[in-house]
Amino acid sequence: MADWNLSPNLALNQEVAGRRAAGEDIVHLGFGEARLPAFGPLAERLTAGARRNAYGPVAGGADVREAVAGYFTRRRLPTHPDQVVTAPGSKPLLMAVNHAVPGDVLLPRPCWNTYAPQAVLAGKRAFGVPIPAECGGVPDPAALRETLLATRRQGHDPRTVVITLPDNPTGTLAPPRLVREICALAEEEDLLIVSDEIYRDIVHDPGTPVLSPAEVAPHRTVVTNGLSKTLALGGWRIGVARFPEGPWGDRIRTAVLSVASEVWSTLAGPMQEVAAYAFAEPPAVRARLAACRRLHGAVARDVHRIVVAAGASCRPPTGGFYVYPDFGPCRDRLAAAGVRDSPSLQRHLLDAFGVMVLAGHHLGDDERALRFKAATSMLYGDTAEQQEEALAAADPLRVPHVSAVLERLEETFAKLTAR
Ligand SMILES: Cc1ncc(COP(=O)(O)O)c(C=O)c1O
Numbered sequence: 443m444a445d446w447n448l449s450p451n452l453a454l455n456q457e458v459a460g461r462r463a464a465g466e467d468i469v470h471l472g473f474g475e476a477r478l479p480a481f482g483p484l485a486e487r488l489t490a491g492a493r494r495n496a497y498g499p500v501a502g503g504a505d506v507r508e509a510v511a512g513y514f515t516r517r518r519l520p521t522h523p524d525q526v527v528t529a530p531g532s533k534p535l536l537m538a539v540n541h542a543v544p545g546d547v548l549l550p551r552p553c554w555n556t557y558a559p560q561a562v563l564a565g566k567r568a569f570g571v572p573i574p575a576e577c578g579g580v581p582d583p584a585a586l587r588e589t590l591l592a593t594r595r596q597g598h599d600p601r602t603v604v605i606t607l608p609d610n611p612t613g614t615l616a617p618p619r620l621v622r623e624i625c626a627l628a629e630e631e632d633l634l635i636v637s638d639e640i641y642r643d644i645v646h647d648p649g650t651p652v653l654s655p656a657e658v659a660p661h662r663t664v665v666t667n668g669l670s671k672t673l674a675l676g677g678w679r680i681g682v683a684r685f686p687e688g689p690w691g692d693r694i695r696t697a698v699l700s701v702a703s704e705v706w707s708t709l710a711g712p713m714q715e716v717a718a719y720a721f722a723e724p725p726a727v728r729a730r731l732a733a734c735r736r737l738h739g740a741v742a743r744d745v746h747r748i749v750v751a752a753g754a755s756c757r758p759p760t761g762g763f764y765v766y767p768d769f770g771p772c773r774d775r776l777a778a779a780g781v782r783d784s785p786s787l788q789r790h791l792l793d794a795f796g797v798m799v800l801a802g803h804h805l806g807d808d809e810r811a812l813r814f815k816a817a818t819s820m821l822y823g824d825t826a827e828q829q830e831e832a833l834a835a836a837d838p839l840r841v842p843h844v845s846a847v848l849e850r851l852e853e854t855f856a857k858l859t860a861r
Pocket residue numbers: 474530531532533534554606610638640667668669670676679680681
């Protein structure tokens with residue numbers, strides 16, 4: 443590793459906190475957090491779990507693994523509790539999979555900023571493969587084949603492909619057709635698929651079909667998920683993984699448990715209590731998820747409208763809480779303000795307009811492109827009351843504090859690209 447840097451999104455988050463403390467008024471779209479309060483019944487489970495203070499089993503207790511197995515089974519992925527491992531977040535599980543599986547890693551480009559550094563920390567190479575025009579989260583299948591062949595010719599050994607359903611950073615969900623194509627290629631080339639489904643329950647339109655590669659290629663797909671995004675519990679650190687049935691899955695799971703036992707030992711007891719409740723999906727949790735999904739969808743669609751009106755091209759968001767605009771069509775106008783690449787675009791938005799975004803090069807994208815990620819979930823308000831108000835509203839775009847910040851963004855992007 444050449445550098446030891448904080449992950450760019452966490453570094454930006456700290457920069458914003460510092461600037462705000464110094465009195466700057468910043469619209470922060472640079473951090474992928476579901477800015478919503480912890481749901482009351484979850485906080486009650488946390489308190490109820492306070493006395494779970496013993497070290498539990500490394501994979502998690504039987505109650506939580508059963509609940510998680512039920513969660514997957516209800517999503518057409520029949521699962522035995524022994525296939526489930528819980529952890530303090532899905533990040534450590536993804537890292538443990540990197541350690542457990544040999545070979546290099548293929549990633550969609552752009553993708554979440556942690557996949558590539560994790561692969562490098564595990565001594566691997568990570569290769570970005572362009573995403574298709576219609577969505578992110580999966581490599582374009584033809585480009586994936588080309589990259590596989592090219593990297594093998596160069597002596598590399600790609601054995602894993604990571605996909606994100608729905609995607610961070612594009613806020614889109616790959617359609618079943620593309621998932622099947624990736625699975626077919628993985629079968630042909632004997633790749634492990636790591637399917638990061640942490641945004642799975644935030645598909646905006648509940649009628650949209652979600653196909654997990656674990657349904658198509660069950661023996662070669664590891665699925666990760668968690669409660670950080672769907673239930674806005676990032677700081678509680680609850681992640682889960684589902685390993686394939688069969689000898690390959692058993693080997694990977696055993697290796698992941700070995701890493702887990704040496705690094706984090708077990709998911710914190712009180713969090714297991716929360717996870718057992720949440721993954722069982724009682725009606726209160728389902729209703730909360732539905733409200734979150736509505737809010738994320740409404741605000742992401744409005745920010746999409748704003749950036750497109752300003753001249754950007756942008757895939758319409760269908761899941762999660764991000765948009766990933768491309769201001770390439772406005773390149774000449776932006777050049778007049780000294781904006782020529784994604785770092786200068788990020789800097790200009792912050793310095794001239796007080797809007798923080800995460801530039802595309804942090805996500806593996808071409809630095810010369812004028813693309814960035816905007817986390818639209820940061821627009822629901824600064825206090826728990828404001829956020830609950832946005833969540834409860836029939837039309838969140840009409841809630842005064844939400845409409846005010848959206849108006850500020852509309853003005854910002856209109857000015858950014860004004861002739
Ligand atoms: C695609 C993706 N996967 C995983 C994570 C990490 O989640 P966790 O909080 O479970 O470690 C994030 C969080 O930003 C994410 O965007």
